[in-house]
Amino acid sequence: MKDPAVGHPLKGKRVLVTSGPTREPIDPVRYISNHSSGKQGHAIAKAAAEAGAEVTLVTGPVSLADPVGVTVVHVESARDMLAAVEAALPADIAVFAAAVADWRVASVADNKLKKGAGGPPSLAFVENPDILATIAKHGSKRPQLVVGFAAETEAVVDNARAKLARKGCDLIVANDVAPGTGTFGGDANTVHLVTPDSVETWDRQSKDGVARALVTRLAEMIAKA
Ligand code: CTP
Ligand code: CA
Numbered sequence: 001m002k003d004p005a006v007g008h009p010l011k012g013k014r015v016l017v018t019s020g021p022t023r024e025p026i027d028p029v030r031y032i033s034n035h036s037s038g039k040q041g042h043a044i045a046k047a048a049a050e051a052g053a054e055v056t057l058v059t060g061p062v063s064l065a066d067p068v069g070v071t072v073v074h075v076e077s078a079r080d081m082l083a084a085v086e087a088a089l090p091a092d093i094a095v096f097a098a099a100v101a102d103w104r105v106a107s108v109a110d111n112k113l114k115k116g117a118g119g120p121p122s123l124a125f126v127e128n129p130d131i132l133a134t135i136a137k138h139g140s141k142r143p144q145l146v147v148g149f150a151a152e153t154e155a156v157v158d159n160a161r162a163k164l165a166r167k168g169c170d171l172i173v174a175n176d177v178a179p180g181t182g183t184f185g186g187d188a189n190t191v192h193l194v195t196p197d198s199v200e201t202w203d204r205q206s207k208d209g210v211a212r213a214l215v216t217r218l219a220e221m222i223a224k225a
Pocket of ligand 2: 102
């Protein structure tokens with residue numbers, strides 16, 4: 001008889017994925033954000049669902065359709081994303097693919113800022129919560145496998161190693177987002193898988209390909225754990 005686990009290696013597992021950018025308001029009509037398309041995170045959510053997992057995708061604003069068979073929670077700011085992630089726990093595996101804005105505007109104007117004699121406004125920033133680090137250090141609620149991404153424009157592997165240690169995750173998927181690589185917004189990705197004791201570089205491939213290979217790897221890791 002066919003083993004049901006073969007086609008669905010994540011059957012019975014709960015997977016949480018973050019994706020897309022966050023938007024940090026300046027005033028009621030303006031915001032600060034970044035170029036994340038959400039393609040890689042959405043592809044991971046879809047691949048995990050296809051592998052039989054029960055998947056929650058927490059996503060910032062993207063122009064992608066919600067993946068089929070996935071519970072999708074739409075958020076805007078980093079603080080909203082953290083709240084949605086906490087509400088989606090417990091999970092067996094959490095993959096943090098979102099490009100979370102590192103800073104938000106310290107005091108959001110209640111009304112639209114107007115041009116005037118005072119010249120352009122100065123914006124003061126405060127740091128957003130680190131969603132990945134918060135969940136990786138969550139004690140009893142920590143997912144068994146916590147996976148981060150590292151968007152780097154230089155010293156990709158060294159920076160990823162430092163992030164792995166600093167954030168307390170089990171695996172970092174490091175990608176080179178330097179201008180000219182076409183990673184941000186593009187359909188392909190070159191990634192390095194960084195664990196505390198190994199580095200593996202995967203051939204450049206589609207973001208769907210990276211997602212499927214990553215899901216296969218996570219299923220192996222969780223089966224062994
Ligand atoms: N991340 C997060 N919450 C944040 C910032 C980052 O969850 N406020 C997560 C991202 O989803 C990613 C990982 O942390 O999985 C690394 O994000 P990255 O921006 O590369 O790292 P930072 O720690 O923000 O460092 P820097 O941007 O200064 O390189
Ligand atoms: Ca960052």
